Amino acid sequence: MQEVGLTVNPQTNQKEAVNVSFQFMQDGRMVQLNVPLLTIVPIPYIAIQNVDINFKANISASSSSVQESSSSQSIDAGADIKAKAGWGPFSVEANMKANYSSKKDSKATQDSRYSVEYTMDVAVKAGQDSMPAGLAKVLELLGSAMDVSNPKGTLEVNAHKLTLDPNGNAILIVTYKNCNGLFESEKVKVTDGNGNSCNATETNAESAVFELKAIGDYTVEVTDNADKKLNVKVEQ
Incomplete structure (x- = not known):
């Protein structure tokens, strides 16, 4: 505004x-x-009428684990044992070696994964309040x-023919509106037949009042608008 x-x-x-x-x-x-x-x-006189908020979340999780174990055993005495036997012309000799060991292997793995996805929708509705x-x-x-209004302005008088009253005066009331429709009575000018100007006795927002004291012809015009001109006659 x-x-x-x-x-x-x-x-x-x-x-x-x-x-x-x-x-x-x-x-x-x-x-x-x-x-x-x-x-x-x-x-514009905008006001918010509604506000809608929509929240969406998607959470996904995954986990995996692997366990592996292995074991082995062995015998090792750490010494050689020899045995010999024979009967007659034959003989047998044996060598033995013994050991023992124990071994156990284990392996474990674990994997966990998490993911979070979310969206937010905001809808605002506004209108003229x-x-x-x-x-x-x-x-x-x-x-x-x-x-x-008239694009060239409007000039009006109370009468085009006036008569002197017993006091010897003729009252002339002039109203002028410019092209914008505004009163501009202060721009009105009245002259007699000899070209002498007559002074307004009263000027208000809408009109100007003149007291004409002699019979004859008068010219009413606007100072800055040559197209607006009227003739007034005063009689006995």
């Missing part, structure tokens, strides 16, 4: 609503529509400010 919908007037340093102005045909004439920008664009009451009221007021 600060950056887009509002602007600062460099002369008054006051914040003003930014208007979008465009022209179109209406009843056979070109008119201009002035619309506050804040009333035609959506104002209801408008605050204060902002709704502001937009309502700005919506009522939409106005159709």
Whole structure:
């Protein structure tokens, strides 16, 4: 709203609503529509409505073990034994060697493995929340400010023919709106037939009041808009 919908007037340093102005045909004439920008664009008012968190975990484990054992035995007396026997012409001689040993081997291995895998899914759902009451009221007021104006401005008088009253005065009320639909009555100038300017006796936000004291023709114009000029006649 600060950056887009509002602007600062460099002369008054006051914040003003930014208007979008465009022209179109209406009843056979070109008119201009002035619309506050804040009333035609959506104002983001985001609110988080739902937050869903899904957690998934996958844990896998594996283990293996191997056991191996072996054993062997041997006999070794560590000495030689000789025996000899004979009968008559024959004889036998035997050599014996004995040993004993015991050996046992064993082997064991174990392997364990673990793995963990997880995923997390987060879903956030946001949407346009209801408008605050204060902002709704502001937009309502700005919506009522939409106005159709003349792209060349509008100059109006209370009458084109005036009559002097018993005090010898003719009251002329002039209203001027610029192309943006803003009153700028201070830019109105009234001159008589001799080119003399008439001073306004009263100037308010909407109009300027002049007291014309002589009969004749008067010209009503706008100082910075040469296209806007009206003629007024004062009669007895």
